[in-house]
Amino acid sequence: MHGSEPWSAERGAEIIERHRHGEGALLPLLHAVQAAFGHVPEDAVRMAAAALNLSRAEVFGVVSFYHDFRAAPAGRHVLKLCQAEACQAMGCRALTAHVTERLGVGPGGTTGDGRVTVEATYCLGLCATAPSAMLDGQVLGRLTPARLDAALERLA
Numbered sequence: 001m002h003g004s005e006p007w008s009a010e011r012g013a014e015i016i017e018r019h020r021h022g023e024g025a026l027l028p029l030l031h032a033v034q035a036a037f038g039h040v041p042e043d044a045v046r047m048a049a050a051a052l053n054l055s056r057a058e059v060f061g062v063v064s065f066y067h068d069f070r071a072a073p074a075g076r077h078v079l080k081l082c083q084a085e086a087c088q089a090m091g092c093r094a095l096t097a098h099v100t101e102r103l104g105v106g107p108g109g110t111t112g113d114g115r116v117t118v119e120a121t122y123c124l125g126l127c128a129t130a131p132s133a134m135l136d137g138q139v140l141g142r143l144t145p146a147r148l149d150a151a152l153e154r155l156a
Contacts, residue, residue, distance in 0.1 A: 007041045016044070020051045026062060030069060039070040067121065075110045075117035077155050080134040083107075083120045086127035095131050096120075098145040102152070116152070 005011065015036060019029035026048065033044045040063050049059045063069045081096050099118060100106035107120035126132035129141025135151055 004038065005036050007037050007043065009043060009047070011036065012041075012044050012047055016047055016051050020048075025052060026054070026059065027066075030059075030063060034069060037073075039073045042071070045071075067119070072110070073114075075114050077116045077136050078119060078134075079116055079152075080119045080121040080124070081107065082122070082124045082126065082130070082132045084123040084127070087131040090130035092131040095133075095143055095145065095148060099148065102149065115155070 012033060015032045016029055019025055019032055022028055029048055029052075030040055030044075033040050033048070037044075045059045045063060046056055048054070049056045052059075060071075063071055079099070081092060081099065083092055083096070096106065103111050103116055103118060105111055105116075105118055107118050110117040121134070124132050124134055124139060126139055126141050131143045133140045133143055133148065135155075140148070140151055
């Protein structure tokens with residue numbers, strides 16, 4: 001799901017150089033950076049902008065627009081809570097509020113100890129088992145606060 005390499009400008013420059021000449025280079029380049037480092041650091045935004053003759057604002061705009069990109073490292077575990085219509089109809093908003101209260105962070109946040117990052121996602125394709133989520137790539141369906149708590153407790 002996310003890389004484990006610590007950021008290095010040298011490695012970032014290698015990745016950028018490898019991807020900068022392709023058609024529509026920005027998205028593949030950013031995906032490669034995130035795959036290596038688990039996020040797209042500010043230095044990588046600056047370096048990509050220079051390599052592609054774009055402004056830093058243009059590159060950051062892409063990073064912040066697409067939900068799959070992170071500007072900061074994710075927690076050790078990633079919980080994606082579906083917020084699409086079927087999940088809304090089955091109570092995902094209450095589930096999201098429960099997670100926010102339990103962990104102290106809502107979608108877009110990471111717990112202070114770096115353990116869990118919570119993300120909103122829009123359709124996991126599990127509409128028949130709404131409300132749904134994904135925890136470290138494992139799908140969870142028919143969630144209740146108790147079932148989600150049990151999944152989070154298994155992380156320990």
